[in-house]
Amino acid sequence: MNLFDQKLKAAGQSTLKADRTDTLVVNFGTGNNVRDLYYYSEALQMKRGSISLDTINRILDVLKDNSGISLVEITGVSPETNHNFNHFVKSAAALGKKLAVVTNPAVYTESGMEDMPAFLARNKVKILAFVPHYDASIVDKYTSAGTHDKIIAGMKRINSAGIGVKGSDLTVAFVYLPAEPEPARKRDFLLARFREEYTGKHDIHFNHFIVFNTIPIGRFDHKNY
DSSP states (O other), X not given: OOHHHHHHHHTTOOOOOOSOOOEEXXXXXXXXXXXXXXXXXXXXXXXOOBOOHHHHHHHHHHHHHOTTOOEEEEESSSGGGSTTHHHHHHHHXXXXXXXXXXXXXXXXXXXXXXXXXXXXXXXXXXXXXEOOOSSHHHHHHHSOTXXXXXXXXXXXXXXXXXXXXXXXXXXEEEEEOOSSSSOOOOHHHHHHHHIIIIXXXXXXXXXXXXXXXXXXXXXXXXXXX
């Protein structure tokens, strides 16, 4: 019995058991196209790696054998840059799975990525676009110079593929976590700022807005959080 279960037992509680598995998260690795200093953890300083084709095919076998898994979320850092990304998406979609990808929209401006938004649209993949901030100077400070402009260009390609625009059933969500070492401000305030910057100034459209707080570890100073 693990320590957590021991604590539950000592408190007179039963151990936790899942009653079903309906979502599978697949980490495609840590290849990246911009600096990522706004992440709170040093974990991304570790050796870069990428999921292999053999592992991908094994995951597809799991999906074939588990009809209860309805949603597959693809994560990592810019997972679209993995050479086997398209194979996995098409295969999972053919199995009737709903798909979502956690991404950095600046990646769609990279060479070879120009058609990726259209590919995601054809396979009805929901895009969860991590964006460091609504302020261009802060975006570039914690990623690299010019990243804000790349995010704008990448988001325009997403919208041009019919994702996130009015009348479409294809979804893109902005996902925000604080770039600075502080708790996130209220969602309504942040949403207004993002709409002012991205929709008001650049005519970029998104369906949802998700806010996360970071954890005060690693690059963030515990005392000042």
